[in-house]
Amino acid sequence: MPSLTRSEALTRAALVAVDSMEVDLDLDRGPEVFGSRTTIHFSCREPGADTFVDLRAHEVHAVSLNGTDVDPASVTDGRLTLTGLAQTNVLEVDSTMAYSHDGQGLHRSTDPADGADYVYGHLFLDAAPTVFACFDQPDLKAPYTVSVTAPAAWTVLGNGAATLLAPGRTSLATARPLASYFVTVCAGPWVSVRAEHDGIPLGIHARRSLEPHLREQAQQMIDVTAASFDEYHRLFGIRYPFGEYHQVFVPEFNAGAMENPGCVTFRDQMIFRGAATPDQVFQRSNTIAHEMAHMWFGDLVTMRWWDDLWLNESFAEYMAYRVTSAVGGFDEPWVEFGVMRKLWGYAAERAPSTHPVAGSPAPDALSALGNFDGISYAKGASVLRQLIAHIGDDAFVVGVGEYLRSHAFGNGELAEFIAAIEGAAGRSLTAWSAAWLQTAGADRVGLEGDVLTRVAPEAHPADRAHTLDVAAFVGGREVARVELVVDGERTPVPGLADVPTGALVVPNASDLTWAEVALDAATIEGLPGNLADLPDASARSVLWVSLLGSVARGEVDPRTVLSVFVTAWPREDSAAVLSRVSLLMTNQVVPLFLPPGEQEGARARVADSADALLERSAGVEGVSGDALAVLAARVWARTGVDEDRLRRWAAGDGIPAVLVGDEDFRWSVLRRLATLGVLGDDEIEAAEAADRSLAGSLAALGVRAVRPSAQAKEWAWGRLRDDAELSNYAALAIAGGFWTAPDAALLRPYVAQVGDLLVGLSGRMGDDAVSRVVSAMHPTSLVEDGTLEASNAMLARGDLTPGVRRALVDANHELREALASRRRFD
Template identity: 30%
Template sequence: MTGITHAYDTFQPTHYDIFIDINRGTKQISGKSVIDGDAKQKDIFIQQKNMEIESVQADGNDVPFEVDNKKEAINITLPKAGETTLAVTYKATLTDSMMGIYPSYYEVDGVKKEIIGTQFETTFARQAFPSVDEPEAKAKFDLAIKFDEKPGETILANMPEVRKENGVHYFDTTVRMSTYLIAFAFGDLQSKITTTKSGVKVGVFATKAHKANELDFALDIAKRAIEFYEDFYQTPYPLPHSWQLALPDFSAGAMENWGLVTYREAYLTLDPDNTSLDTKQLVATVITHELAHQWFGDLVTMKWWDDLWLNESFANMMEYVSVDAIEPDWHVWEMFQTSDVPAALQRDATDGVQSVHVDVEDPAEIDALFDSAIVYAKGARMLVMMRALVGDDALRKGLKNYFAAHQYNNAQGNDLWSAVGEAAGMDIGGIMNSWLQQPGYPVVSASVVDGKLALSQQQFFIGAGEDKGRQWQIPLNGNYDAVPTIVSDKTITLGDYAELRQAAGKPFRVNVGNNSHFIVKYDDTLLQDILDHHEELDAISQLQILQDLRLLAEGKQISYASIVPLLPKFADSHSTVVNAALYRVANDLKKFVTPGSDEEKQLQVLFDKLSAKEVARLGWTPKAGESNDDQLTRPYVLNAALYAKNADAIASAHDLFTKNASDLSNLSADIRPYVLRNEVKNYGSADLFNNLLNEYRKSSDASYKQDLCVALTATPDAKLIAELIEKFEDAETIKPQDLRAWYRGVLSNDEGQQAAWDWIRNDWQWLDDTVGGDMEFTTYITVTSMVFHTPERLAEFKAFFEPKLNTPGMTREISMDIKVVETRVALIESEKAAVNAAVAEIVK
């Protein structure tokens, strides 16, 4: 949408004095926003949303103004252009949408309480104070907050509090920053605080519903992460403190507000004595992601939202770089390979997907940019690819120069490429723009043609796709000397295959390490050579074989049935990443069978065969001193054994439940969701259901609550499913922030799918009213599309969502998800018989 004027084009702020008076009882806000700035013309506008504007003054005199709610603007006529001080007096209300200034609700010992927090990204600072609410409009802020204060309450903001007068809390002047990074919060909080080597105060804050030791893990990770980043970026942390705050109600995962990072409780607080390793890794990467932003996004900010990827992709890469440095034994890059990489490859293969860099102007479209598989996962993969090309020395030198050149200001993608490219002596921009400016990725075909080894590239699609002849500059990372570092040609020939194979002494492969964003289709000769030596390959390479074959099968370039006989070859691996890839393929086979059918029984036998040896080796109970791989692999194989209806597995889980019935939270977190779900599915009753739901309401342990959600949504009892769906709109039981997981759980349950699907269609307006302003709202469409796989469900999906295609911010998601379901249905129809025959052949 060209031609939209930015508020910053009309008025450029330099300093804000903001006073906000918040009454929790009436949910009313009254305030005054005083803004020094440069009016570029007499007719200017600044932004507001859902406010009552009482007066506007310029340099102490009333001036004409008009509120334009559709444009979320205050149009102001000034007597003259130039340096001006605006003063806007206003009233507003606290929201219950988890955007702007809003209450978070929680209980301590059965007493209901609330704390007030903020969420201003993307365009919600304008709900808190009139402002030029655009990332380029950086200014300094003096914040003063008054509230109906109770004894012992804590108030936090981006900067330290400097004084309190007449019940007003005054905070130190911020550095130059964007409005969406302003934050404050107050309530009855507990904290733990430490100091980094360079003197930065680091604190973790949470409600008193949590045990004190639930703050320890986050405090340790945050402190060490800031110390790591100061060294890696060679740029000091620019503020006196870094507060991490867990909010009981929070729509996103976390938010990088400068100096006051806010989190979902699940991503900050954890029980150090009973939390699974994968949850610790997840929490650590969320913390380090947000702290990476304190430089990359906060110190230097994208100029406009079209460069959102610049913030998110970089932080997504750095979360792994930093955790790998501070906890090297975790091998956290393996988590990148099992989460971000498959998410990016899957999403980016659907025609119509957004590119990493997307032009956007309409504020209603901005939230739609937060496509985690593209802006976060694919973008991070691009940067991992770039890091592998230039090396850490050049990357760090380039970043240091980038921060020095743009600190407290704004930047665009090309500014980063210039800085890193200059440090590396490479045209990084030329390489990266071929990946960032166009959607999709290539499949590189490797084949022996007339005795010669040849490579070609073509865009890869899952489902129908229009081939527009796109080409990429591909870092090939081959294991033969003849392979060039970068290929941009459509086709290349490397030489005589027999000679190359003999000289190398190993099967030919490209994308070694799986760091470049493409997949490989080897011809039969090359693939068989790899498979014959698969045990000699490292774990990432084995993952990659299964990953690429699965995608090729989904793209109908090979038969899905051809992968089935390969699965037992990888089933005895002790590696988490291999098991992740193996069971990703195995679980995908479930879509080819009808629940309760003979074909499903065959598939269950296959699952039993795949998992039996590892279940026997690992057992149900985590052992002291066992490897990280064993800890992380156990859930995959136990889950498989339970799907297989293995009698010993079902009995073992029941036994564990019985032994821990007096306090189920004491079950080892590594296996707890499987034990609880097994009990609900195989030994369920209304009493058990109600007891677990009560446990969910009572607990403040986010990990335990997630496990209870997994279990309760698996009930096969239609009456209990109906009761559960009634709780979907009861915020006292299921918070809106957590509802998507409950919806997805019931939708994925064959016995509950119809009820969940009926609920979302009947109560869509309630859902829109409740979480519609949330950047994650469209993911309700996404999770629905991930479950549906029959022609009947496809028809219903289209009938419900197609009329909503023109809704701002939903168009791309709906059109893509229709393609996703269409593609899956077509694949099942064409491959079902062959896949089931292949399964039968293995298990006979």
């Protein structure tokens, strides 16, 4: 089916305006399909003209335009043609729709814990027509009135306050004007915790089987929600405009969360079944603040077309970290931003798919999907921090408020936002916008003696001024910090010449700007013995990010990073740094950049480091000690080779007390046993029988796929290729384990078949789901020239969807980085 083009959207928006949407859904027709009746009131600026609405139905029963029947067969390729429009029009469509199992449209999932079914709507990016007929583009907003028939035992939630009209019949209050992709309905036997703050009714909801965990964790989420509301009201001077505020933790969700006004959906892994480290709690809290920011940036004011998605995501990213830093009660949120989000963004900048923050070409809706990446999120947020440094926070806040008020319940674009900020700042931002928002690429900053150098990427030249600082540390204490504006290729750093020899000197030490830091050889040499002693967590994060980025660039030997890891990581205090750096070591540095013959020895060194951290945690009291113990145990469970210890841990014997009863941790231990080839079918079946949850079912799929046997790989491949009922999460769980094997010969026969497999999945799943499977299913870990040849052949295919192609481009680039590093350092 064709994706709506920008040209078509412009033409349609110039022709019609939507006055109201009425949607009546019948979710009580069994597990496969549901009923959908839609009434659209719209006007036409050129009476007599033709247009189309978007509709991808299982079956269309009846269509009426202004009282005249329209042949249902006129729906072609997901479009219902409308001819001879009047000045005011009423379109009625009666359809049967199909539930999805890929996390898009109206997704239906069965909880294996109790057999209960749950339904939720995720209409981003172009899935609304699979639920109701609509003009599916972000600038044709309308008030929505939704009614739902559902099993009597179900609770129905949505964008408006729910009123139970009769058993099984719910009406949702008319929502203020929404883009079609923000509409949602969440229905099922939810367990709920309700509250109220500042006159706003609040609700936290999850599957019934998660009730104990939800009730234990709900108050913390309500507290974050309340504090975030207060701060956004203070900053924007505009009250939350969408009535009630529900946060629903739903199963098999593709993204982290979705900002549906009044009814935000989250992946329900954020309701922790076991131990949660401080960085995990922070990430959930930050996601709550992020989605709430969208109530203003995205929902109240929506981008006119997908090429301005930064007006949604960059702002929500920045605002969430700003708010959690100000009122969230968390330590060092911007450290987490650096080591988690900026690492992601810098990797996206290095890839051939890099793009500007704003105005990225999006000729059609699906092509925009790939631009929801680390550039739109992490770089965009960093650019906003630089904008504030450039014009001042007061001007920024005033300009943002003016932009929101002047475009409320409508749409905006880059030029309109820049005009509002220029008005508040009293200065032109044309050059600033061109350099920071409209040019791709990250500058690199480094030191040559007491001079800071700035190098723009050759492929994307720009003159970007950076507000940053440079700090120097000796023996675990800070001896210098210089704040400066870098507006040329070489900038003297006053006082740096007086810093003692052997000091660790860190450009961009507070991580204020968007620029990769290039470390000199002397600094890299000093990291193993000194990195952990730096008292500034931001500076430590900057050094880790630089070091890991330099490995990907092929500039630093991965063995050097391993040496830094085993000396510095066990002494680290930041949970975010501990978590992210260890994950990259075990998932990227060791398997991709080290030669196969050195990988097991490297994993053993990582496991020893985990034991060192575990031993250290015993001397730290309270929550901090527990967090260190959890982080250490998780790393050892991914890398340890002691089968007896692994089996004891799987039985709950000898593990840190905080992990007793933690089913997710037990599955990670079982996965390691399976990876080592010492876990039998009966043991997997017994573990699955003991954990009948959705998480347990998915973990078991991954454990089966990861086993290093021909039979296990054949099973996994067959499920991915042939199982039409495979859900998005099940496919991802299997794909995530497939390419693990000590003997590459076991995997090579599949490499050339990956393209056909992915195209087959694209026929069954939407791009949002398949693109995530691509990242796991690309044979990147088989770092060989033959793999690159096969990857190049995949990219040469003409039958790839935009989302699959973009994910393949990024995976291909990661493979090229690994190959280049091995050629240099092997």
